[in-house]
Amino acid sequence: MTSPAVHPCFLGPYGENDTLLEKLVVEFLRDHVYWRRNFHPEDPPAIPTWAADTPAFRQFEARMRRELHALSAALKRSVPFHSPRYIGHMVSDLLLPGLAAQFLTLPYNPNNVSIDAAPVTIDLELKVGLQLARMFGYVSDPARPDCAFGHLTSGGTLANFQALRLALALKAFPVALRAVSPPGLDLPGDDRAAFNLTPAASIELLEQWNAFLAGCDGRERRRWRQALTAQRLETLGMAEFLSRHLTLESPRVLAPVTAHYSWSKGMKLMGLGRARLELVPERGMRTDPEALEEVLERCRRQRQPVLMVVAVFGSTEFGTVDPLHELVAARERWAARGLGFGVHVDAAWGGYLATLFRRPDGDLRTLAEMRGEFRDFPTPEVHAAVAALPQVDSITVDPHKLGYISYGAGAFLCRDQRAMPLLAEEADYVFTAGDDGNYFQRYRQLGRYIPEGSKPGAAAAAVYVTHQVLPLDHEHFGALPRESILATESFRTAATRFAARMEGQLHCRVPFEPDSNLICLALNPAGNRDVARMNRFVRALHRRLSYDPRQPLQAREFFGSMTTLRPDVLGQEDSLRILGMLELDPATLDVGGEDDDRLVVLRHTLMNPFLLDDGHGRSYLELYFDYLEQQALALMETEPA
Numbered sequence: 329m330t331s332p333a334v335h336p337c338f339l340g341p342y343g344e345n346d347t348l349l350e351k352l353v354v355e356f357l358r359d360h361v362y363w364r365r366n367f368h369p370e371d372p373p374a375i376p377t378w379a380a381d382t383p384a385f386r387q388f389e390a391r392m393r394r395e396l397h398a399l400s401a402a403l404k405r406s407v408p409f410h411s412p413r414y415i416g417h418m419v420s421d422l423l424l425p426g427l428a429a430q431f432l433t434l435p436y437n438p439n440n441v442s443i444d445a446a447p448v449t450i451d452l453e454l455k456v457g458l459q460l461a462r463m464f465g466y467v468s469d470p471a472r473p474d475c476a477f478g479h480l481t482s483g484g485t486l487a488n489f490q491a492l493r494l495a496l497a498l499k500a501f502p503v504a505l506r507a508v509s510p511p512g513l514d515l516p517g518d519d520r521a522a523f524n525l526t527p528a529a530s531i532e533l534l535e536q537w538n539a540f541l542a543g544c545d546g547r548e549r550r551r552w553r554q555a556l557t558a559q560r561l562e563t564l565g566m567a568e569f570l571s572r573h574l575t576l577e578s579p580r581v582l583a584p585v586t587a588h589y590s591w592s593k594g595m596k597l598m599g600l601g602r603a604r605l606e607l608v609p610e611r612g613m614r615t616d617p618e619a620l621e622e623v624l625e626r627c628r629r630q631r632q633p634v635l636m637v638v639a640v641f642g643s644t645e646f647g648t649v650d651p652l653h654e655l656v657a658a659r660e661r662w663a664a665r666g667l668g669f670g671v672h673v674d675a676a677w678g679g680y681l682a683t684l685f686r687r688p689d690g691d692l693r694t695l696a697e698m699r700g701e702f703r704d705f706p707t708p709e710v711h712a713a714v715a716a717l718p719q720v721d722s723i724t725v726d727p728h729k730l731g732y733i734s735y736g737a738g739a740f741l742c743r744d745q746r747a748m749p750l751l752a753e754e755a756d757y758v759f760t761a762g763d764d765g766n767y768f769q770r771y772r773q774l775g776r777y778i779p780e781g782s783k784p785g786a787a788a789a790a791v792y793v794t795h796q797v798l799p800l801d802h803e804h805f806g807a808l809p810r811e812s813i814l815a816t817e818s819f820r821t822a823a824t825r826f827a828a829r830m831e832g833q834l835h836c837r838v839p840f841e842p843d844s845n846l847i848c849l850a851l852n853p854a855g856n857r858d859v860a861r862m863n864r865f866v867r868a869l870h871r872r873l874s875y876d877p878r879q880p881l882q883a884r885e886f887f888g889s890m891t892t893l894r895p896d897v898l899g900q901e902d903s904l905r906i907l908g909m910l911e912l913d914p915a916t917l918d919v920g921g922e923d924d925d926r927l928v929v930l931r932h933t934l935m936n937p938f939l940l941d942d943g944h945g946r947s948y949l950e951l952y953f954d955y956l957e958q959q960a961l962a963l964m965e966t967e968p969a
Contacts (some may be wrong), residue, residue, distance in 0.1 A: 333807040334937045337798070338421040338732075341411050341938055349424060356432040407875050407887060412938045412948040416873070416889035418644065418677060420935045423732040429793035430734060430786045438785025440480075441775035449785030450772050452792040453480055457741060459792070460725060462690055463682050463800040465718035466743055470767035477745035477771070479778055480727075480737055480788055484676030485590035486779060487724040487740035491672045492581070492594045493779070494722065494742055495636045497750035498530040498670070499523060500561035503573055505533060507559040510540050510552060519573045523633050526659065526668040527721045531746050566599050579635035579669075580604050582623055584615040584650055585897040586643040588674060600635075609899055613643060613840045615650040617658070624662050634669040639720070641713065642678020645891045645931060646839075647816075647846030649678065651709060653716035670721040676738065678844045679725030683806040684813070685714045693802060704820075705813045710843050718743075727791045730809060730935060737787045752776045811937040812845040819847055819934055819949050826953045834960055837909045839893060839929060848891065849930045850910055853964050857913040860924040865963065866890065867928055872959045885955050889933070892926040 339345050379385050408414050410421040438446035440453050457478025462468040466476035481487045502522035506515050513536045516522040525533070537556075541549050561569045570576055578600055583591050585607045595605045609619040620637065627634050637659070639650040652673060659671050675682075685693050685706075695711040706714070717723070723741045727733040742748065745767070753776050775781060798805040820838065827836040835852045851869065852862040873888035875881075895903045895918060906927060907914050918925040940947045 330811060330938050330941050331807055334811060337423055337425075337808070338937070339410070339424060339427070341421070341936075345424065349428065352424075352428040353431050356428070357435075360432070360435050405877070405881065408881065410936075412936045412942070413885060413952075414887045414936065415932045415934060415939070415952065416887045418729045418933050418935065420732060420937075422734050423794050423798070425797040426731075426733045426790035426794040430790040433786035433789040436785075440783045440785040440788055441778075441781060443772040446785040449788045450774055451768055453774065453785070453788035454768055454771050456480060456727075456739070456788060456791045456795065459795045459800055460679075460723075460739055461741055463686060464679075464723055464725075464741065465686075465690075465692065466741065473746060474744050475767065476741055476743055477748050478739055478741035479771075479774060480739050480783070480791065481778070481780070482736040482783075483728065483738040484588065484674065484724050484726045485593065485738070487676070487726075487738045488588070488590045488672075488674060489594045489597060490740040490779060491636070491722045491724060492598050492600075494747060494751060495527065495670045495672065496579075496598060496600075497562065498527045498747055499525075499579060499633070499635055500569065501750055502530055502533050503569075503576070504556055504559040504561065505537060507572070508552070508555045510537070513537065513540060518575070520575050520631070521666065523573075523576050523579075524666055524668040526663045527670040527747065528744070529663070529668065531744055534750070535746060577632065578604055579633040580606050580627065581635050581638065582606050582608050582620065582669075583638035584608055584640055584643075585610045586613055586640050586646065586648065586650075587638055588640075588644055588676065591638065591674075607897075610897070610902070612902070613646045613648045614843075615639060615655070617651055617654040620655070620658060624658065624667060628662070628665060628667045634667060636670040636672050636721070639671060639673045641673050641675035641717075642681065642844045642846070644677050645846070646848060647678070647842035647844040648840060649710050649713050649843040652713040652720060656716045656719045671719075673717065673720045673723045676724050676726040677729055677846070679723065680727075680730035680800075680805070681809050681813075681844055682714060682717065683800045683804075684802050684809055685711070686801045686806075688799065688801045688803055690801075701810065702813055703817045705817065705843075707843065727794075730812075731791065731794070732808065732935075733787070733790050733794060737791055739791075748777050808937055809845070811940070812935050815934040815936075815939040815947075815949065816842060816845045816847055818940060818947060819932065822947075822949050822953050823847075823849060826957065830957065830960070833964070835910050837906075839906050839909075839927075845934045847932050847934065849932070850893075850906060850927065851930065851960065852910040852912060854911075857911065857916065858924075859907075859912055859916045859927065860921050862910065862912060863923045863926075863928040866930065867923075868963055869956075869959060870928075870930060872963070873930070886952050889931045890928060891931045892928050894926045 336345065339349055409419045433449065438449040440446045440450050443450055458468045458470065460478050461476035467474055469475055481490065502516060502525050503519050506519060506522050509515065516525065541552060544552060557563055566578060570578065581591065581595060581604060583605060587607065591605055592602050595602050606623065608623055609616050637655055639652050639655050641649050655671050659669060684698065687693055692715055695708060698706060721743050725739050727737040727739060728735045771777065823836065823838060830836055833854050835854060837850045839848055839850045851866055853865055856862055870888065870890040873886055893906065904914060907917065916924060939949055942948050942951060
């Protein structure tokens with residue numbers, strides 16, 4: 329049974345809360361109109377009252393209605409993300425507070441790049457950054473100099489780009505500062521040492537630089553700033569910067585094999601090059617700490633700088649969580665050996681699971697306390713990973729995924745706001761100087777620090793209001809991911825029963841136990857030993873779980889997704905393990921045939937909070953496995969392996 333706390337949160341699979349949403353939309357549309365009418369009410373109306381009766385007006389209205397009706401009809405062919413029958417990709421129903429706040433804000437059309445274009449919603453965006461910072465355990469008091477900083481993006485991809493951008497600025501700044509050599513600063517002994525500082529050490533050096541400038545008069549301060557700007561990577565570009573510092577080379581980024589493809593994009597965009605992205609081997613679809621140690625040792629031995637180590641908190645294909653605590657420990661250990669790097673967490677998918685770990689006072693819940701609510705969640709390793717989040721250098725999280733906010737609303741957070749001046753861009757026609765030490769005043773010219781030149785304030789309003797209505801702790805927002813974790817545990821049980829029921833007809837296995845609410849199923853008809861044949865079977869099964877434009881939407885009882893397991897990602901040990909559990913012949917894998925170089929599996933995203941109750945005493949997950957059995961048996965009859 330779904331928790332009653334969830335009932336008012338969504339429009340609902342059946343549109344149950346339509347009256348509430350309609351009242352909110354109409355109320356605040358009228359409120360917006362009143363606001364317009366009361367701005368200089370002495371001004372006469374620009375559109376006369378008789379305009380609606382003219383032929384041109386009626387023709388315009390007719391054309392508009394025709395196109396809107398056509399659009400409405402076309403959208404009925406959309407995939408039903410709102411339904412518990414949709415368990416495919418990372419999308420579900422939208423939270424009513426965010427949806428209503430977005431509707432409310434859209435007519436005002438704020439552009440969150442400058443206080444002049446968004447006097448209200450920029451402050452809301454900055455508050456969202458602090459709300460998310462608190463969720464992850466970062467310092468969230470804006471009065472503290474080491475307070476975290478966060479902003480919204482179009483999605484996790486752009487947030488990951490921002491992480492690369494800031495990490496590179498912190499990596500190169502000490503080298504530029506050495507080239508200028510201001511007196512009295514505790515500078516590294518050579519360029520290599522400067523290029524191998526941790527982000528925290530670079531921020532300390534930046535603080536020394538700011539203190540030095542504060543002691544200079546205005547003219548001298550400008551001269552020093554100009555000298556440093558001329559030496560910075562952001563001025564010179566990577567090629568010229570490295571040519572001036574011949575002992576250095578372009579740094580590497582170490583990411584897990586489960587990393588999102590945005591990291592490849594980001595390396596190309598930043599001019600670092602895809603070849604500088606090295607994927608660290610996995611163990612159970614989680615970063616292997618021992619393999620990471622070997623890579624770091626090779627980098628130290630070859631004098632290869634490392635920009636950052638990326639960890640994934642909730643992989644987009646398997647729901648797994650990397651051992652963040654071990655990566656943070658590695659950062660400190662290798663910094664002492666002269667190899668400094670940052671740790672960035674890509675929590676685009678799993679970030680909001682942190683609400684389950686957070687008490688209303690901000691403290692971390694104990695493992696024992698949490699295990700009283702669930703059967704298997706969280707594992708000790710996942711709890712330790714969450715406990716380490718306050719120590720990582722930056723984080724990506726997507727409110728438009730497990731935050732149940734409409735697209736596009738990603739977010740980037742850095743642990744220490746004092747690094748952000750390194751990203752500042754001047755544009756006199758948009759920005760004004762001066763912050764008087766006030767956190768909100770400093771970042772109200774948000775466009776100085778972010779990649780975008782325009783961004784919707786309505787998204788910030790949606791996220792902020794949602795977090796206010798559902799604070800980011802286990803008692804409030806946590807009710808939503810709690811339902812999804814319970815659904816995952818129920819899915820796991822149902823999968824075991826399904827496998828037993830299908831024994832002798834179909835092998836059904838979970839290739840990797842999930843740490844969150846994503847779970848995959850590997851399926852192979854009994855007696856089949858050939859990888860390509862299994863893949864054809866699973867692809868055909870997936871087609872029966874996919875949108876088909878030739879059929880009515882209602883012809884599909886359930887919607888799912890699929891992914892693939894590649895040997896180069898799995899590694900030999902996991903590849904042989906999965907082949908063995910499916911009784912596949914390893915000799916048929918990647919032998920040059922069609923579709924035999926990977927294993928195709930079904931992928932399920934269990935974020936809909938209504939999965940465990942279909943209103944008739946059964947869960948939608950039980951119905952799904954009944955449907956899967958029916959489709960698999962029918963497929964094996966018509967397309968025998």
